[in-house]
Amino acid sequence: xxxxxxxxxxxxxxxxxxxxxxxxxxxxxxxxxxxxxxxxxxxxxxxxxxxxxxxxxxxxxxxxxxxxxxxxxxxxxxxxxxxxxxxxxxxxxxxxxxxxxxxxxxxxxxxxxxxxxxxxxxxxxxxxxxxxxxxxxxxxxxxxxxxxxxxxxxxxxxxxxxxxxxxxxxxxxxxxxxxxxxxxxxxxxxxxxxxxxxxxxxxxxxxxxxxxxxxxxxxxxxxxxxxxxxxxxxx
Amino acid sequence: xxxxxxxxxxxxxxxxxxxxxxxxxxxxxxxxxxxxxxxxxxxxxxxxxxxxxxxxxxxxxxxxxxxxxxxxxxxxxxxxxxx
Numbered sequence: 001x002x003x004x005x006x007x008x009x010x011x012x013x014x015x016x017x018x019x020x021x022x023x024x025x026x027x028x029x030x031x032x033x034x035x036x037x038x039x040x041x042x043x044x045x046x047x048x049x050x051x052x053x054x055x056x057x058x059x060x061x062x063x064x065x066x067x068x069x070x071x072x073x074x075x076x077x078x079x080x081x082x083x084x085x086x087x088x089x090x091x092x093x094x095x096x097x098x099x100x101x102x103x104x105x106x107x108x109x110x111x112x113x114x115x116x117x118x119x120x121x122x123x124x125x126x127x128x129x130x131x132x133x134x135x136x137x138x139x140x141x142x143x144x145x146x147x148x149x150x151x152x153x154x155x156x157x158x159x160x161x162x163x164x165x166x167x168x169x170x171x172x173x174x175x176x177x178x179x180x181x182x183x184x185x186x187x188x189x190x191x192x193x194x195x196x197x198x199x200x201x202x203x204x205x206x207x208x209x210x211x212x213x214x215x216x217x218x219x220x221x222x223x224x225x226x227x228x229x230x231x232x233x234x235x
Numbered sequence: 236x237x238x239x240x241x242x243x244x245x246x247x248x249x250x251x252x253x254x255x256x257x258x259x260x261x262x263x264x265x266x267x268x269x270x271x272x273x274x275x276x277x278x279x280x281x282x283x284x285x286x287x288x289x290x291x292x293x294x295x296x297x298x299x300x301x302x303x304x305x306x307x308x309x310x311x312x313x314x315x316x317x318x
Contacts, residue, residue, distance in 0.1 A: 011312035176298065183301030186308060214294075221294050 011186070014116045014124070026124055028113060033121040036098040044094075069093050069223070076227035077234075085230055088138060092131060093223035096122060100185060100215030104208065120185055120215075128182040132174035135226045143233035151233070173229060177222065184218050241316050249307035256303020260296040267292055 015027035047062025055063055069090045073082040103120020111118055121127045143151040155166045188211035195204040271289045275282050309315075 011308060176302075179302055179305050180298040183305045183308075184297070187301060187304055190308075217290060217294050221291065224291070 011190070015113050016115075026116075026126065028116050028118045029121050029124040029127060032102060032108075032118055033099065033127065036095065036102050036121060039102070040094050040098045065094070066090075072220070072224050073227055076224065077231045081231070081234060085142075085227065088230075089223050089227050092135070092226055093219055096131065096181065096222050097216060097219035099127070100219060101212065103185065103189065104212050104215060119189060122181055122185045123189060125178070125182045128178045129174075131181070131222070132177040135177060135229060136170070136174045138226075139229045139233040142230060146234045154233070177225060181218055181222055184214060188214060238317060241314070245310040245314050245316065249310040252303045252310070253300070253307040254303075256300045256306075260300045263296045264293055267296070 014029070017025040017027040017030075019025060043058065044062065047058040051059060070082070070086060072093070073086045073089045076082075077085055099121040103123060108118035143154070147153075155163055157166075188207075191207055192204050192211060195207055267289060271285050274285050
């Protein structure tokens, strides 16, 4: 595909790593995602390694994060289902938050790579599409698991007239999840890079702080919506 | 010739996409913020809950503008009609 360059800002250029003739990876996305997964895992292992009655340090932070995610799952899924889906919601929340903040907090620009640049993995539409499709698969799967073929009854409620709209909704749900996360992260990074190319000092800092805040809200929203869709499918 | 025409149309399309996408959410966010301030003025002890809900609904409204932005960005940087 064609990419333009407007005032030295690159969007959609990647470091292609070929696996076979036809398949390739986006090297920088996979690399940073692996880094994020490693950091999140390390944090959770350190936070839950010897647990104490009176928490301190990493355990304190881990408990705050757990309470937050448990709150999300509990309000959406209710007392009888939340425990089963807590790992899924937590995985999505921690990965999205980790990726968004990894792009905002770590000065990746200092590391030069042959093409493209290192940034948040959620900056690549493939990452967010994967997360959104995972959510879709999970709610289909759990709908079938809990209700069997009766799951399809959902499509003709409240009346059979709504059948097409209900079917379309299954496609728009992952699409909107996907675009919401991708668009927000790209918009943040674009705003910062445009401001940096205009005034490279001090002015972009408030926008960066705003971006940090917005990206944590995006993680919250993605996991809340995933939990809400799950709840809709299994209720 | 055709290429420059496509480029010009894409730039205008991008501007229109993001511009019009900003209108609706702007009105919506204004309404929501006004109602939230009203709610806080009437019931100051509920401020925390109102703020949380307001931020969450802001993010949903913002998503609509962001869709416009995604269209604009794909027209500018990954145009399917060029080349």
